[in-house]
Amino acid sequence: MAPFTKRVELHGIGWAEASLLPSQLVELGDRLVPPRIDVHFHGADWPEVDMVLEVVDGLPQCREFRVRSVEGGREIRPLDLKAATAQLNEWVEQFFAKFALAYERADDGSMTMLLQDSPESHSAGVKAFQKASKGKGARTLNGDFLLRVAKIYTDNPSRPTRAVRDAFGVSDSMANKYVRKAREAGVLAPRG
DSSP: TTTTTEEETTTTTEEEEEEEEEGGEEEEEEEEEEEEEEEOOOOOSSEEEEEEEEEOOOOOOEEEEEEEEESOOOOOOEEEEEEEHHHHHHHHHHHHHHEEEEEOOOTTSSSEEEOSSSHHHHHHHHHHHHHHHHHHHSSSHHHHHHHHHHHHHOOOOSSOOOOHHHTOOOOOOHHHHHHHHHHTSSOOOOOO
16 A cells, blocks of 8 residues: 555445555545545445546545446345445545545645544534535536536437436536526527
8 A cells, every 4th residue: 555545444335545645635624634545345236336426626426336247146226226225425524524634724835634533523524525525615607607507408409408417416407597597698509
């Protein structure tokens, strides 16, 4: 294992691993976290799962999700995917909380990491990530944002509104609002 790498064993069913190199840690809420966490669930009587979790634009996200049948194991069933995706948000929060470090910032801008390993600090970390995963508050629907909406919409002709929804992590109704606002601003052609 590389220096500054932390590996967390997951009760015999897998592991999670991340670099805690101080120069690479990013602020997420009131915690410092690694920019990437690799997670592996062993396959046995169920398929094997690998995930890559990353902080992107200040938001904790799952950026890669792979499911494989292991040699001698059973096939991947729809129920496996349904169960895994139902837990995905919780996994993102829990794994970032496992690697989170509290810190204090001095008046000169320097930071001191606080080593805390208690159920309370873990719970506080989960709450910070839940807040961070909700985004940075209401988005400003300015010209640059609406141009991004229009580009995503036009780049995905088969399911354009769904692509907007997924790109911004919003509900269907909010994605429809973004598309409507882009049309009103003239950056997206009116419906034909």
